[in-house]
Amino acid sequence: MTSALRRSQTTYGDTALAVSESATGFDSQQRALSDSAQSLGQHDFVDGLQPKRRLFEVPDVNLSTAEAVARPATHVKTIPQRTTSVLLAEWHGQVTEVLAATFIAQLKGRHGEAVAGSEDIAVIPIEEVRESDRDLLQTGAFFRLCIAYEISQQGNRRRYTEVVFRRLPAFRREELEQAQAVAREIASELRLE
């Protein structure tokens, strides 16, 4: 099962597009989404069919046996809904080593039962990192790992896991020049023997 298929339910703003899997695969879903969105006047939400933010996924659902399989490939329905998120656990991490298929990180627990305040070591599959974040995956990079529930208006609960890398601002020339001046002064004043 590809990760694309596993992520078959994606929320755009407050409108959910529930997409079923079909025998024709993911491409047909994309066409179906496109057709449906255009007919619904949802161009803003599905521009390029790239979700602006993946809010949840359904890793537990076996799509090959789900009820959705029986539906036609073009079956798309819109469900206006408001959702709330309940954060179960959150860590802040720093990458210490990048391996072939995984990366190693030091974590500091920020939220959650038996998580907050903890210091952990983690091995995380690289496939958990969004494609758009892959360029950030390097030693020393910072990220946030969180596990949460998304609860729909109808009370349906979905669990999701996210690894989000931080894009840090750039060093500023003035800051660096100031630091260099201070360092020069310190180095000249140290009493060495």
Next chain:
Amino acid sequence: MNFDWNSLGSAPADDEFEVSFIGPGFGECLVIHVGNQRWVVVDSCVDTTDSDRRPVAERYLRALGVHLESNVDLIVASHWHADHVRGIGRLVAQCRAARFSCANALVQREFITFVWEMATASASTDGAKVNEFREAIHHIRERDAVITWATANKLIRRWPATQSTPEAVIHALSPSDKEYTLFLQEVAAARPTATSAKRSASATTPNLASVVLHVSLGTSSVLLGADMEVHHDRLRGWSAAIDSGCQLALPPAGVLKVPHHGSVTGHHDEMWTHLLTPGPMSVATPFNRQPDNRKLPTTADIVRLSGLSSALFLTSVARNAPARGREAAVERSLRERGIVIRDAATPIGMVRLRKHEGSDWRREVFAPALLQSQKEASA
């Protein structure tokens, strides 16, 4: 279980040599009594179970009733790695009579500039390592203290003999001249440039530039291997440090702080034959902040070290973190996504060796530290 700092007894006698190895599984700190209530601290780590995260040396010495402000004579940072410098800024601040010593490259303008440049990003990157170093330098400047830079073949400190105590001497066997040059080249290459994204200050290869120390009190000596590793170039790593020890004609040491957490990358046959007595007592400080299959020392490391030592101690144990009561849903998510999270914190343990001149080492092990192996005394 928290370490019981109140169970450590009293300070050594004036003429007693003490070397205490404290390690929580991430980080190490060596506390040495060189006679007459003069103390030396090599490296620093913190008690993570303490809300103030105090350095373990501070906790230990206060527990013994030692006056940090006047009785700590020297603080050494063997190298610039998080597991060796945590809490060193606070320690320097408190030990107001202490000199500070570190590798010669770390007090050069190039490295200080690098530290201050990287510190401009520390708010975004937590900046632990550069902040520790900055804090130490800040306090040293504030009281106009002397920094003794360490390099191969260098006498770091000598305490003359008194009526009750023999002479105590500390020599540095590293880093070599070549390592000094290469380290500063790496620092120059790692310096940030305007418009490059902020990042944490990650050390390049500081292990080879770490400070190996030989400490002696009277006829007893210990070799502190820091995180020194081997290198095929005779002018670098352990080869250069061994040559330094031979040039100084230092007496073989009967106690070893095993280099680089027992890793095979820190093993050099000549260290055992040239710088140590046959079958020394060895103490390794485990490095647990790695996935289970990469913790140090490995089983093979322990077998190797046990074969070379009369006794091998570990200051902590590599342990599989028990289930810690995370929510079942969190555990399920981690399992489904193939994410493995282990508790990085391991409890503090301590191995303490004390001896009077002319007597044998008295060994004390404070759990979870353990005597890993011991050879039967030969007839």
